[in-house]
Amino acid sequence: MENKINGVYLVTDRPLCLHYHLAEVVRLAALGGVSLVQLREKEADSRTFLELAKNLKEILSPFSIPLLINDRLDICLAAGADGVHLGQSDLPWWEARRILGNDALIGLSLETKEDFISLIQRNTNPPLNYLAVSPVFDTDTKTNTKPSWGLQGLKWLRSQTKLPIVAIGGIKESNAKAVLEAGADSLAVVSAICSAKDPKLATETLSAKFHF
């Protein structure tokens, strides 16, 4: 499996799947060229979460598109997913790396510059597959997030690290090019695909931004 992090990155949100069920949104995004999918479930019980993860893994495997699980290492292990996306209040990344091993994809959300500084103080070359700048712009999808990084913040992080950077938060067709030019390797979206009337087209449109 290609572990390079770039292209369009879909973060799922079932309540935001307005026109199709989650599985169909994911299938359409795969057809549209999505490069990575993160299953995020904040309310589901573990059994339901696992069933969703197995289902998405089945959909994505033929496309060789990795599936990451938000927060839950155990769901990742049980579903045979490719890795986890960790926030600052999730399990520490070094525990995740220890438990999941070297082949797992592990991404870490940074909410502030201080998060990056703590990370680097702990390990100047952390074994992470990407850093997520979250949120780049203000958004309605996630509540209680800290002030957005903005393009300047993203540029700052780009100057500080060679790790792939995933940008998330308020990304849409109109600002995608500017986010890539500021140094993001990957554009993560929730509603831009989940709520789209045509998730395949929405994915294709965002993917096209990578070929400028």
Added chain:
Amino acid sequence: MENKINGVYLVTDRPLCLHYHLAEVVRLAALGGVSLVQLREKEADSRTFLELAKNLKEILSPFSIPLLINDRLDICLAAGADGVHLGQSDLPWWEARRILGNDALIGLSLETKEDFISLIQRNTNPPLNYLAVSPVFDTDTKTNTKPSWGLQGLKWLRSQTKLPIVAIGGIKESNAKAVLEAGADSLAVVSAICSAKDPKLATETLSAKFHF
């Protein structure tokens, strides 16, 4: 570590810790002779959950009292806890056994006779460390539970299996003896210890019921 399941089993509930913080309740229960502790956290984020688990593990290790984690295998792995307690909507027990290995303690809650029948249909000799009859009596601690098993239900399960049986739900000093006589190996309590003015004494009083 002694893996026999018997004696008093404390299931934690932070909001029900009325007189002491959780860690102190657990320490006092350990001094009072508790045999097993399950950390149950339904609201905490993963990082907080892990910190609590590590803290309890540190308290319990000198007593050689096992710590189980409710539902979350990943917290169990990261904290070096002894196993997990699984409900019917948690990860399947066979996935937990596969991921945690043969040495882990794994207990499964049965809410109905049908849950037991499904279990036995899958595996006539399931590699589980105990079955929990939940709830034995009606209780205010857990909401939305199915009808209680009652002593008759507990006796029925006793007649069906040689696995250790943990009884949970509405257990207190006054009914403990009857529950043990109906076939339980272990008495699991939440508020009887968490909310006690003297958690050590409460644990000792319940422990004494095992020596009749």
